[in-house]
Structure formats: structure tokens, C-alpha cells
Amino acid sequence: MRSLNEQSNLMLKRTVIIAIFAAVSVVLSLIEASIPINMGVPGAKLGLANIMVLTCLYFLRARDSLMMVLLKTLLTAFIFGTFSSFLFSIMGALFSFAAMWFLLAVGRKKLSVIGISIVGGIAHNVGQLTAAAFYFRTSNIFYYLPMLLIMGVLTGIAVGIAVRYLIPALSKLELFEGFLTEKD
Numbered sequence: 001m002r003s004l005n006e007q008s009n010l011m012l013k014r015t016v017i018i019a020i021f022a023a024v025s026v027v028l029s030l031i032e033a034s035i036p037i038n039m040g041v042p043g044a045k046l047g048l049a050n051i052m053v054l055t056c057l058y059f060l061r062a063r064d065s066l067m068m069v070l071l072k073t074l075l076t077a078f079i080f081g082t083f084s085s086f087l088f089s090i091m092g093a094l095f096s097f098a099a100m101w102f103l104l105a106v107g108r109k110k111l112s113v114i115g116i117s118i119v120g121g122i123a124h125n126v127g128q129l130t131a132a133a134f135y136f137r138t139s140n141i142f143y144y145l146p147m148l149l150i151m152g153v154l155t156g157i158a159v160g161i162a163v164r165y166l167i168p169a170l171s172k173l174e175l176f177e178g179f180l181t182e183k184d
Contacts, residue, residue: 022071025049044151051162059179088128095127096120117160121152
């Protein structure tokens with residue numbers, strides 16, 4: 001059993017990590033928006049902020065990670081956007097979060113971070129298309145799905161590679177001590 005002081009310190013660490021990850025994800029979104037990369041598919045982008053989402057899922061509990069996802073999405077919507085961009089972002093983020101959380105919950109030791117990231121990338125695109133179908137009131141938008149699935153795989157690989165290196169690096173920092181071995 002942890003003492004009250006240890007519990008308080010752990011809660012503070014979680015809050016700090018959530019805030020840092022949300023801030024870094026917003027910065028990554030800003031960087032990505034300033035890089036003129038044409039992915040060849042309307043709406044497709046690298047998804048650099050998802051590096052922080054997946055990393056957060058590895059270190060923290062699901063509810064902490066969900067808080068980070070919501071903060072990131074709200075902050076980037078305030079910076080970039082319109083209601084429709086917020087709707088697409090939140091649906092993509094929630095689909096991706098749910099898919100990656102589920103895979104980590106059932107197969108953390110069996111699945112690679114790159115595989116989990118690929119599923120997250122694909123789920124993000126499916127979430128955005130679902131939002132677009134509701135927003136535009138047409139299912140014709142799903143004609144983009146094959147191209148977005150390919151983009152989800154490619155960006156998922158890139159994000160997964162980054163996370164594969166980031167997790168061990170962060171694990172060496174005192175702030176993250178004990179978070180990979182203990183999920184309470």
C-alpha cells in the first residue's frame with residue numbers, strides 16, 4: 001500500500017506527463033502544419049502528434065491518456081480551426097485512441113509498437129471519414145478509404161518507429177520511473 005505522500009507524488013507526476021505530452025503534441029501539430037508536404041490524398045497528413053498519444057498510452061493509464069488526447073485535440077482546434085476540423089479531429093483521435101488502447105490491453109507483450117501504431121493510423125482515418133460522412137450526410141466519402149488505409153499504414157509505420165525509440169529514451173528519465181512496469 002502506498003502512503004498518501006507517494007500517491008500524491010504519483011498523481012502529480014501523471015499530471016505533469018499529461019501536460020508535457022499534450023504540449024508537445026500541439027507543437028508537433030504546428031510543425032506539421034508548417035511543412036508543405038503533399039501526401040497525394042485530400043486530408044492525409046503525417047500525424048506527428050500521434051507519437052505522443054501512443055507514447056502516453058505506453059506510460060500512463062487509459063483515462064490519463066484519454067485526457068491527453070482530449071487536451072491535444074481541443075488545443076489544436078482552438079489554434080487551427082473550425083467546428084468541422086474539430087469534429088474530424090476528435091472522431092479520428094477517439095477511434096485511434098480506442099483501437100490502440102484495446103491492442104495494448106490485450107497484447108502489450110505480443111504486439112509491436114509499430115503494429116499498434118499502424119492500427120491507430122488506420123483507425124484515425126476511419127474515424128475522420130465517419131465524421132465526414134455524418135457532416136456531409138453522404139457515405140460516398142468512404143471512396144477515399146482505400147487510399148487513406150494505405151496512408152494510415154505508412155504514417156503508422158513512421159509514428160511507430162519514432163515511438164519505438166522514444167519509449168526507451170523517456171524510460172531513463174526520473175519523471176517516468178516506474179510507469180512502464182506499474183499501471184495502477
